[in-house]
Amino acid sequence: MLKLFKFLKPYRLSVMAALGLIFLQAISELYLPTLMANIVDIGVVDGDTAYIFKVGILMILIAIGGTLCAIVSSYLSAKTSTAFGRDLRGQVFKRAEDFSLNEFDKIGASSLITRTTNDITQIQQVVMMSLRMMARAPMMAIGGIIMAVSKNAKLSLVIVFVIPIILLGILAVAKKGVPLFKVMQTKLDKLNQVLRENLMGVRVIRAFNRIDHEKKRFKEANYDLTSTAIKVNKLMSALMPTMSLILNFTTIAVIWFGAIKIDSGAMQVGDLMAFIQYVTQIMFALIMVSMMFVMIPRASASAVRINEVLDTIPEIKDPAKSSITDATSTSGLVEFKNVIFSYPGAEEPAINDISFTARPGKVTAIIGGTGSGKSTLLNLIPRFYDIDSGSILLDGVDIRQMEQKNLRNKIGFVPQKAVLFTGTIAENIRYGKEDATDEEVRLAAEIAQATEFISNMKDGFDSVIAQGGTNVSGGQKQRLSIARALVRRPEIYLFDDSFSALDFKTDAKLRGALKGETTNSTLIIVAQRVSTIIDADQIIVLDKGKIAGVGNHEELLKTCDVYREIVYSQLSEEEIA
Incomplete structure (x- = not known):
C-alpha cells in the first residue's frame, strides 16, 4: 500500500x-x-x-x-x-x-x-x-x-x-x-x-x-x-x-x-x-x-x-517514433502479409498465413463459416490485438510503427455488436467526429438510412438514447453505428457484420448510398449474408482461419468450393443465375 x-x-x-x-x-x-x-x-x-x-x-x-x-x-x-x-x-x-x-x-x-x-x-x-x-x-x-x-x-x-x-x-x-x-x-x-x-x-x-x-x-x-x-x-x-x-x-x-x-x-x-x-x-x-x-x-x-x-504493462504500445503522423495524407491501402494470430492459451492460430490487399475505391468483403476468423481479422487492423507474425501495412507502413491514435483516426469502425452511449442521437453520431456540424450529422444519418426513424421520434436528433440503446431496435442501433463511422469520413471503413439486423430492402439501399459516398475510401466488410457482398470487387473466403479463395462472386462460384457451399445454402438457383 x-x-x-x-x-x-x-x-x-x-x-x-x-x-x-x-x-x-x-x-x-x-x-x-x-x-x-x-x-x-x-x-x-x-x-x-x-x-x-x-x-x-x-x-x-x-x-x-x-x-x-x-x-x-x-x-x-x-x-x-x-x-x-x-x-x-x-x-x-x-x-x-x-x-x-x-x-x-x-x-x-x-x-x-x-x-x-x-x-x-x-x-x-x-x-x-x-x-x-x-x-x-x-x-x-x-x-x-x-x-x-x-x-x-x-x-x-x-x-x-x-x-x-x-x-x-x-x-x-x-x-x-x-x-x-x-x-x-x-x-x-x-x-x-x-x-x-x-x-x-x-x-x-x-x-x-x-x-x-x-x-x-x-x-x-x-x-x-x-x-x-x-x-x-x-x-x-x-x-x-x-x-x-x-x-x-x-x-x-x-x-x-x-x-x-x-x-x-x-x-x-x-x-x-x-x-x-x-x-x-x-x-x-x-x-x-x-x-x-x-x-x-x-x-x-x-x-x-x-x-x-x-x-500491468499494455502489450500494445506506440512506437518510440511514429512512422506516420496524423497530418500525413494517406490513401487507405491495406495489405496483409503472411499474418498469423493466436488468442492467448489457444492451441491453434485463429488466423493463419493470411495475405491480401484491400485497395481504395474498392469493396473488399470477407465471408466464411462461424469461427473462421472473420471478426478476428478485422480487429487486427485497428490494433485491438497485435499479430504473432507477418505484417499489416497501411500505405506501405507497418501499423505497429504508427501511433494508435493516428491509426484509428483513419478508420471508421462499425462493430459486430452495435454499441450506443447514453445521450442524444446527435451526440452518438458525433462520437465519430466531435466537431461535426449539424449538416454532417444529418448527411451521415441519411446515408445510413437512419433519417426516417429519427424523424419519427419525438425530438428527432435530440431524442435521448437510453443506456445500452435499449429504446431502439437492433436495426436502428446498427444504422446509428454506421452513421457514427460515416461522419468522420475516414480513409478506411471496417464493417463487422454490420448489416445483419437490416431487412433486405434497407440493406440494398444502404449499400447503394455507401457506393456514392465512399468512392475514395477502402471498404472492408465482414458479412454472413451473400446478398450483402455479392457486388464486392474482391471477396475473401475464410475457412478455419485460412484463405480458401479470393476473387469476385462469379470467379469464386467457379473456383471455391467453400464459397459455393455458402452461396447455395442462402440463395436460390434463380438468384444465383
Missing part, C-alpha cells in the same frame, strides 16, 4: 499542515490533565479560588485551541484523502483505457469495476483515518507515557506490563484478518460479475425462464461473500471489547496501587487523577491503532489489486 502513497505528493503541504495541527491537538490534550492536577493539589488543597479560576480559564482556552486544531485537521484530512482517491481512480481508468483486449480478458470487466470503485474507496478511507487517527495515536501514546512517568515512575510499570499484551493481540488479529480480506475482495468480484451478467442478459434470462436459476446464482455468490464478511467481522469485533476490558482492568490496577501510594504520602490525589487520565489516553490511542488494524488488512488487499492494474 505504501507504493500508492506517491499519489499524495501533490498534497504534501496539506498533509504536513494536518499532521502539525494534530500534533498541537495532542499537546493540548496531554497538558489538560496536568492543569487539572494543579487545580486539585494547589487550588483545592490551599483553598486558592483565584488560582482555580486562573488555571480553569487557561484550560478552557487550551481546549478551544485543541478543538479548532481538530476541526481544521479533519477538514484537511478529508480533502486530501478525497483528492488522493480521485487521482488514483483516474490513473486506474487511464491505465485500463490503454489495455489491449487481452488485458481486459485477463483481469475481467467486473473486477476492473470493483477495483476502480470499492477497492479505491477502501484505500481512501485508510488514508483519511491515517491522517487523523494513525498520526494522532502514536503522539498520544508516547506523550501519555512520558507524562505518566513524570507523575510517578513506579506506577507507570502497570502500563509497561499492559502494552505488550495489547500489541500481541492486535498482531494476532491482523495475521488472521489479512488473508480473509483478500478472499473477501475476490468474492466481491464474483458477486459483481454475477450481477453484471444478470442485468446485461435480462432478456435472455426471461426468454428462457432462467430467473430462478439466476436467483440461485446470485444467492450463492451473495451468501459466499456474506459468510466470509461475517467471519472477518467476528474476528475484528472481538478486538474492541477486549481492548475495553484491558482498559478497565488497567484503570482498576492504577487506582489500587495509586491509593496505596497516596496513603503512604508518596503521591498526591491530583497526580493520581492526572495519571488515570494519561493511562486512559494511552489506552484509547492503542484502541485507535486497533481500529486502524481493522481497516488496514482490507485496504492492503485492495492495494495489491490496484497495483496489479497499475503494474
Whole structure:
C-alpha cells in the first residue's frame, strides 16, 4: 500500500499542515490533565479560588485551541484523502483505457469495476483515518507515557506490563484478518460479475425462464461473500471489547496501587487523577491503532489489486517514433502479409498465413463459416490485438510503427455488436467526429438510412438514447453505428457484420448510398449474408482461419468450393443465375 502513497505528493503541504495541527491537538490534550492536577493539589488543597479560576480559564482556552486544531485537521484530512482517491481512480481508468483486449480478458470487466470503485474507496478511507487517527495515536501514546512517568515512575510499570499484551493481540488479529480480506475482495468480484451478467442478459434470462436459476446464482455468490464478511467481522469485533476490558482492568490496577501510594504520602490525589487520565489516553490511542488494524488488512488487499492494474504493462504500445503522423495524407491501402494470430492459451492460430490487399475505391468483403476468423481479422487492423507474425501495412507502413491514435483516426469502425452511449442521437453520431456540424450529422444519418426513424421520434436528433440503446431496435442501433463511422469520413471503413439486423430492402439501399459516398475510401466488410457482398470487387473466403479463395462472386462460384457451399445454402438457383 505504501507504493500508492506517491499519489499524495501533490498534497504534501496539506498533509504536513494536518499532521502539525494534530500534533498541537495532542499537546493540548496531554497538558489538560496536568492543569487539572494543579487545580486539585494547589487550588483545592490551599483553598486558592483565584488560582482555580486562573488555571480553569487557561484550560478552557487550551481546549478551544485543541478543538479548532481538530476541526481544521479533519477538514484537511478529508480533502486530501478525497483528492488522493480521485487521482488514483483516474490513473486506474487511464491505465485500463490503454489495455489491449487481452488485458481486459485477463483481469475481467467486473473486477476492473470493483477495483476502480470499492477497492479505491477502501484505500481512501485508510488514508483519511491515517491522517487523523494513525498520526494522532502514536503522539498520544508516547506523550501519555512520558507524562505518566513524570507523575510517578513506579506506577507507570502497570502500563509497561499492559502494552505488550495489547500489541500481541492486535498482531494476532491482523495475521488472521489479512488473508480473509483478500478472499473477501475476490468474492466481491464474483458477486459483481454475477450481477453484471444478470442485468446485461435480462432478456435472455426471461426468454428462457432462467430467473430462478439466476436467483440461485446470485444467492450463492451473495451468501459466499456474506459468510466470509461475517467471519472477518467476528474476528475484528472481538478486538474492541477486549481492548475495553484491558482498559478497565488497567484503570482498576492504577487506582489500587495509586491509593496505596497516596496513603503512604508518596503521591498526591491530583497526580493520581492526572495519571488515570494519561493511562486512559494511552489506552484509547492503542484502541485507535486497533481500529486502524481493522481497516488496514482490507485496504492492503485492495492495494495489491490496484497495483496489479497499475503494474500491468499494455502489450500494445506506440512506437518510440511514429512512422506516420496524423497530418500525413494517406490513401487507405491495406495489405496483409503472411499474418498469423493466436488468442492467448489457444492451441491453434485463429488466423493463419493470411495475405491480401484491400485497395481504395474498392469493396473488399470477407465471408466464411462461424469461427473462421472473420471478426478476428478485422480487429487486427485497428490494433485491438497485435499479430504473432507477418505484417499489416497501411500505405506501405507497418501499423505497429504508427501511433494508435493516428491509426484509428483513419478508420471508421462499425462493430459486430452495435454499441450506443447514453445521450442524444446527435451526440452518438458525433462520437465519430466531435466537431461535426449539424449538416454532417444529418448527411451521415441519411446515408445510413437512419433519417426516417429519427424523424419519427419525438425530438428527432435530440431524442435521448437510453443506456445500452435499449429504446431502439437492433436495426436502428446498427444504422446509428454506421452513421457514427460515416461522419468522420475516414480513409478506411471496417464493417463487422454490420448489416445483419437490416431487412433486405434497407440493406440494398444502404449499400447503394455507401457506393456514392465512399468512392475514395477502402471498404472492408465482414458479412454472413451473400446478398450483402455479392457486388464486392474482391471477396475473401475464410475457412478455419485460412484463405480458401479470393476473387469476385462469379470467379469464386467457379473456383471455391467453400464459397459455393455458402452461396447455395442462402440463395436460390434463380438468384444465383
